[in-house]
Amino acid sequence: MTSRKNTSNLSNLYVPEPEFRPGDLPDYSNINLNKEKWPDRPDPLVDAYETEPHATGLVRALKLNGETYGQWDPKLSPDTLRQALRHMLLTRVVDKRMFAMQRQGKLSFYMKSIGEEAIAVATAMALEDTDMVFPSYRQQGILMTRGWPVVDLMNQCLSNKADKLQGKAIPICYSVRDKGFYSISGNLGTQMIQAVGWAMACAYKGTNEVASAFTGEGATAEGDFHYALNFASTYRAPVIINVVNNQWAISTFQGIAAGQSRSFASRGLGFGLASLRVDGNDFLAVYAAVKWASERARNGGGATVIEHFTYRQEGHSTSDDPSAYRAKGEAEAWPFGDPIDRLKEHLIKLGEWDQEQQDALIVELKAHVRESYKKAEAMGTLASPTEINPATMFEQVFEEMPTHLRRQRQELGI
Amino acid sequence: MAEAMKQMNMIQAINSALDIKMSQDPDVLVFGEDVGYFGGVFRCTAGLQEKHGLHRCFDTPIAEGGIIGVAVGMAAYGLRPVAEIQFADYIYPGYDQIASEAARLRYRSNGEFTAPLTIRTPVGGGIHGGQTHSQSPEALFTHIAGLKTIIPSNPYDAKGLLIKAIEDNDPVLFLEPKRLYNGPFSGDPHMPARNWSKHELGEVPEGHYTIDFEKARLHREGADLTILCYGTMVWVAEAAVEATGVDADIVDLRSLMPLDLDAIVKSVNKTGRCLVLHEATRTSGFGAELIAEVQQHCFYALETPIVRVTGWDTPYPHALEWEYFPGLERVSEAITRIMED
Ligand SMILES: Cc1ncc(C[n+]2csc(CCOP(=O)(O)OP(=O)(O)O)c2C)c(N)n1
Numbered sequence: 001m002t003s004r005k006n007t008s009n010l011s012n013l014y015v016p017e018p019e020f021r022p023g024d025l026p027d028y029s030n031i032n033l034n035k036e037k038w039p040d041r042p043d044p045l046v047d048a049y050e051t052e053p054h055a056t057g058l059v060r061a062l063k064l065n066g067e068t069y070g071q072w073d074p075k076l077s078p079d080t081l082r083q084a085l086r087h088m089l090l091t092r093v094v095d096k097r098m099f100a101m102q103r104q105g106k107l108s109f110y111m112k113s114i115g116e117e118a119i120a121v122a123t124a125m126a127l128e129d130t131d132m133v134f135p136s137y138r139q140q141g142i143l144m145t146r147g148w149p150v151v152d153l154m155n156q157c158l159s160n161k162a163d164k165l166q167g168k169a170i171p172i173c174y175s176v177r178d179k180g181f182y183s184i185s186g187n188l189g190t191q192m193i194q195a196v197g198w199a200m201a202c203a204y205k206g207t208n209e210v211a212s213a214f215t216g217e218g219a220t221a222e223g224d225f226h227y228a229l230n231f232a233s234t235y236r237a238p239v240i241i242n243v244v245n246n247q248w249a250i251s252t253f254q255g256i257a258a259g260q261s262r263s264f265a266s267r268g269l270g271f272g273l274a275s276l277r278v279d280g281n282d283f284l285a286v287y288a289a290v291k292w293a294s295e296r297a298r299n300g301g302g303a304t305v306i307e308h309f310t311y312r313q314e315g316h317s318t319s320d321d322p323s324a325y326r327a328k329g330e331a332e333a334w335p336f337g338d339p340i341d342r343l344k345e346h347l348i349k350l351g352e353w354d355q356e357q358q359d360a361l362i363v364e365l366k367a368h369v370r371e372s373y374k375k376a377e378a379m380g381t382l383a384s385p386t387e388i389n390p391a392t393m394f395e396q397v398f399e400e401m402p403t404h405l406r407r408q409r410q411e412l413g414i
Numbered sequence: 415m416a417e418a419m420k421q422m423n424m425i426q427a428i429n430s431a432l433d434i435k436m437s438q439d440p441d442v443l444v445f446g447e448d449v450g451y452f453g454g455v456f457r458c459t460a461g462l463q464e465k466h467g468l469h470r471c472f473d474t475p476i477a478e479g480g481i482i483g484v485a486v487g488m489a490a491y492g493l494r495p496v497a498e499i500q501f502a503d504y505i506y507p508g509y510d511q512i513a514s515e516a517a518r519l520r521y522r523s524n525g526e527f528t529a530p531l532t533i534r535t536p537v538g539g540g541i542h543g544g545q546t547h548s549q550s551p552e553a554l555f556t557h558i559a560g561l562k563t564i565i566p567s568n569p570y571d572a573k574g575l576l577i578k579a580i581e582d583n584d585p586v587l588f589l590e591p592k593r594l595y596n597g598p599f600s601g602d603p604h605m606p607a608r609n610w611s612k613h614e615l616g617e618v619p620e621g622h623y624t625i626d627f628e629k630a631r632l633h634r635e636g637a638d639l640t641i642l643c644y645g646t647m648v649w650v651a652e653a654a655v656e657a658t659g660v661d662a663d664i665v666d667l668r669s670l671m672p673l674d675l676d677a678i679v680k681s682v683n684k685t686g687r688c689l690v691l692h693e694a695t696r697t698s699g700f701g702a703e704l705i706a707e708v709q710q711h712c713f714y715a716l717e718t719p720i721v722r723v724t725g726w727d728t729p730y731p732h733a734l735e736w737e738y739f740p741g742l743e744r745v746s747e748a749i750t751r752i753m754e755d
Contacts, residue, residue: 164524166524173522176526177526183522183526187514190510193484193511194490198487198491199487200487201493204443224480228480231474231483234474396524397520397559398520398584399520399582399583404675
């Protein structure tokens with residue numbers, strides 16, 4: 001997206017604006033995905049500067065018509081592809097259910113990842129389960145892929161008595177150590193540099209693990225992102241630095257964080273890091289890119305920056321109405337399609353799937369999610385009085401409770 | 415078995431604590447700006463890289479948010495990082511990683527991820543350091559739930575408390591009063607400088623020992639006045655008590671969070687008078703917290719209002735350092751005033 005109203009006769013100050021705002025007709029006919037040439041797949045241990053075409057171009061494997069293209073196709077088995085489709089669909093069904101339940105007042109807040117499922121699911125499938133991910137709040141697909149029970153996710157969002165965090169965190173700020181899922185901070189960007197520290201610890205200990213960190217494109221403007229690139233480069237940390245460029249940071253378009261840069265991936269080049277920009281709605285490309293980066297990291301090649309080029313199809317959160325700042329129809333006009341539809345088309349093209357199977361799978365997943373929700377709801381919701389023991393509020397501030405906290409707990413009468 | 419003792423200044427005591435922990439525990443890493451080959455601008459990490467290896471003691475980019483951020487990640491993994499921030503005046507870029515991350519990781523994950531890291535940083539004035547080398551930001555940290563804030567006043571405590579900090583399973587901010595690195599300081603720059611070489615608190619066991627947090631140290635025992643202080647101000651208090659001849663308890667708090675409230679209450683209930691000292695600016699300083707606790711717990715024992723002597727609410731000045739610093743003269747005056755009340 002380039003900018004439109006960026007000059008004013010009142011001042012010389014340049015302030016970028018997105019191409020389309022409410023009232024505009026979104027038009028992406030300037031993007032012709034069939035004409036472009038996509039970069040090839042280099043050896044994972046290539047010199048970082050040789051990834052310049054990958055950082056400014058777009059890594060793709062799947063055409064919009066479901067056919068594969070070029071060297072990045074990871075050539076996954078039909079079973080693996082069907083697994084991927086299942087994880088992506090499950091993520092979407094859970095998101096829709098939780099959104100609806102928030103509207104009924106059962107939870108305070110929720111964030112969907114609709115349109116971005118390929119990024120999380122392909123990451124989880126391409127990495128080892130022991131590789132720690134440092135997510136933002138739109139990678140719940142990783143939890144679905146790594147088999148965290150849906151009911152546990154729901155219990156956390158409902159802050160009920162079965163929430164293993166005992167209601168200490170807001171919905172979606174999961175922490176699932178045994179699924180390699182780092183505690184989500186509500187403060188944007190902070191996890192990026194922590195992931196580098198984790199990766200440095202892996203290297204120090206001589207394990208073969210990698211860390212994988214996620215930020216939205218908006219939060220790349222935080223210092224932590226730049227610290228992460230610097231430290232990852234200096235200490236050659238085995239880490240993957242993922243930027244999910246879904247074009248929007250609440251109401252702010254990507255150009256505010258990007259400045260005059262051509263891509264977020266190219267931020268990595270200046271730090272001497274391998275950098276790839278990937279079609280984030282292309283499951284195969286994301287999978288191949290993550291595999292490439294993890295191979296590089298595991299073989300001593302250090303960190304890779306991956307920009308996942310995608311689109312936030314819905315509102316930022318349950319508190320947001322994008323029609324106030326986005327042109328109507330922008331999501332539909334977005335030329336990169338929907339990741340689930342694209343993988344489905346691919347499987348159909350391979351003769352390994354059909355619409356009937358798709359419909360049956362959705363019915364099955366919906367039933368599973370409905371059942372899970374019933375179980376979760378039975379443990380309490382935000383709408384029912386909390387059954388969490390108030391004494392737990394004072395626990396886990398420190399390993400051992402100091403005297404002042406014990407006194408404050410007594411002051412509360414417990 | 416008598417423990418082998420050695421005369422150390424505070425720099426050597428800190429260095430010894432780091433060396434012992436690095437020798438005992440391969441998960442202890444030490445890093446920060448100029449910390450590696452050179453051994454730190456105050457020399458606290460001298461020799462550690464040579465002895466323990468480049469991979470265990472190393473230089474970092476000049477990015478305090480990055481230094482503390484990687485330390486949080488390492489600590490969550492299971493290492494015990496000890497990060498140095500060159501001066502507390504430069505800790506603010508790392509504040510978010512301390513306040514929002516290190517201090518809250520355990521709570522928000524309900525104990526699944528923890529951040530057992532130690533952040534060492536020199537604090538305080540009296541060294542002609544001006545605004546950028548003299549600040550005492552402890553109150554900005556004691557206000558954070560989930561963080562421990564420690565400040566020793568002598569080599570013996572520095573070593574025992576630092577080892578404790580590294581072994582602690584929660585994040586610890588370890589503030590080192592830089593004016594005390596080489597010797598006690600009376601608060602009067604015209605008095606001859608002292609060093610630790612003949613001081614009994616410079617006599618430090620060579621081996622491993624720890625000092626518990628939440629335990630104040632009664633630096634001097636008296637009957638008529640309680641002086642609550644920490645860091646450099648312990649020595650200013652001592653000099654002022656000598657100068658005024660008042661028989662005072664000097665309570666060296668050492669551990670600001672968690673705080674040894676029992677020791678404070680016991681002393682004030684005994685003496686009935688209380689003076690609170692800190693170098694930091696006054697408004698919303700740690701002294702305000704101390705005064706609130708003392709008035710609540712010792713109200714009926716108090717014979718006079720509680721008085722505090724602090725730095726002024728200005729940035730730390732360069733030329734007027736001794737007008738700013740709550741030195742011997744101001745503290746002595748305050749003691750006299752309280753005793754006359
Ligand atoms: C440090 C910080 N600043 C601001 C916010 C408020 N906030 C929450 S999400 C968000 C937008 C983030 O956009 P982006 O990074 O692009 O991620 P996306 O939501 O698009 O996935 C903002 C400003 C926050 N949570 N943390």
